[in-house]
Amino acid sequence: DIQMTQSPSSLSASVGDRVTITCRASQSISSYLNWYQQKPGKAPKLLIYAASSLESGVPSRFSGSGSGTDFTLTISSLQPEDFATYYCQQSYSTLPTFGGGTKVEIK
């Protein structure tokens, strides 16, 4: 299995802050990396696919970068509706796996 490790597991930030979440794969996954946002009681929502492609309808303050084993999700200016848990997920192997999640909380 390809293990996905996210850091930090949680963070506190203020509205307007720039937030960066990292995700590391246990082996190279090329650019087969997706980012999801999940709010309490809701299903995950796809934000970024193929490491850096913005899903339709997702605000441009979200961006993704990286390839191989190291990836980053950046929120350029945190908005109130962005407080949520974020998951990375690899789709490189026939066994898709998720990171443990990063909970973004209000400072």
Place this chain on the structure above:
Amino acid sequence: QVQLQESGPGLVKPSETLSLTCTVSGGSISSYYWSWIRQPPGKGLEWIGYIYYSGSTNYNPSLKSRVTISVDTSKNQFSLKLSSVTAADTAVYYCARGGRIAPGDMDVWGKGTTVTVSS
């Protein structure tokens, strides 16, 4: 716009079989991969398996011996069966559409259904 809706019993007894159905509306089930994912209370996401509309399947090895996913293209539905359940199978179960680039790129999700395993 494609929507997915999970349905099935919310309570299953230990050792019995969990059965869920996902109904696809607003689009065809053809030409995509259809996954089941679960999330135990307070925990992260675990992919269970997917089925291609043609019927080919791929399961998580950790669950493979207990999982069956099937598709009914005439009803635009796909289903999950998980046998011999225990309390560890208590979770919110989601269905999702995949295939944006890879089968595991899940771009449309159902709202999820809570399944509790208890006697």
